[in-house]
Amino acid sequence: xxxxxxxxxxxxxxxxxxxxxxxxxxxxxxxxxxxxxxxxxxxxxxxxxxxxxxxxxxxxxxxxxxxxxxxxxxxxxxxxxxxxxxxxxxxxxxxxxxxxxxxxxxxxxxxxxxxxxxxxxxxxxxxxxxxxxxxxxxxxxxxxxxxxxxxxxxxxxxxxxxxxxxxxxxxxxxxxxxxxxxxxxxxxxxxx
Numbered sequence: 584x585x586x587x588x589x590x591x592x593x594x595x596x597x598x599x600x601x602x603x604x605x606x607x608x609x610x611x612x613x614x615x616x617x618x619x620x621x622x623x624x625x626x627x628x629x630x631x632x633x634x635x636x637x638x639x640x641x642x643x644x645x646x647x648x649x650x651x652x653x654x655x656x657x658x659x660x661x662x663x664x665x666x667x668x669x670x671x672x673x674x675x676x677x678x679x680x681x682x683x684x685x686x687x688x689x690x691x692x693x694x695x696x697x698x699x700x701x702x703x704x705x706x707x708x709x710x711x712x713x714x715x716x717x718x719x720x721x722x723x724x725x726x727x728x729x730x731x732x733x734x735x736x737x738x739x740x741x742x743x744x745x746x747x748x749x750x751x752x753x754x755x756x757x758x759x760x761x762x763x764x765x766x767x768x769x770x771x772x773x774x775x
Contacts, residue, residue, distance in 0.1 A: 707750025
């Protein structure tokens with residue numbers, strides 16, 4: 584049985600898109616980058632920690648046949664990991680820094696079972712258009728920035744801020760589907 588260790592509606596939607604059958608686990612894993620931890624190592628660690636926490640949350644009989652999926656996605660600019668904005672001014676500050684620049688989106692997915700674990704990572708490059716203050720303020724006022732790494736959602740109104748994407752749309756959205764489907768196949772968990 585596949586379990587998703589995430590409350591993200593986007594991740595649920597993406598898993599459903601590839602035909603995966605799963606249940607959702609409520610877990611709470613701290614998302615704090617260690618001192619000198621490389622951005623990609625951080626994203627992979629958080630995804631793995633979520634999957635491991637999800638497996639640990641299951642009762643022993645259920646754990647035996649379970650596969651738990653954990654994922655994490657972060658926006659990185661000049662080596663700095665942009666988390667989720669704390670408030671509207673933080674969201675505008677993030678968008679201002681991303682304006683007219685290319686940033687990296689790192690999306691990691693990790694599967695954990697009782698006897699094995701494996702993960703993969705997807706790297707995408709996203710170039711924002713040059714944004715004026717009114718555009719940034721109007722976007723943040725929609726509320727879409729909140730709860731999103733980097734303060735934007737590619738699957739929503741934030742798509743209008745993006746001039747170019749080189750990589751995975753689903754990875755930027757929060758779950759790289761190619762890598763996820765390949766991992767699920769390797770674990771013998773049906774999808775599609």
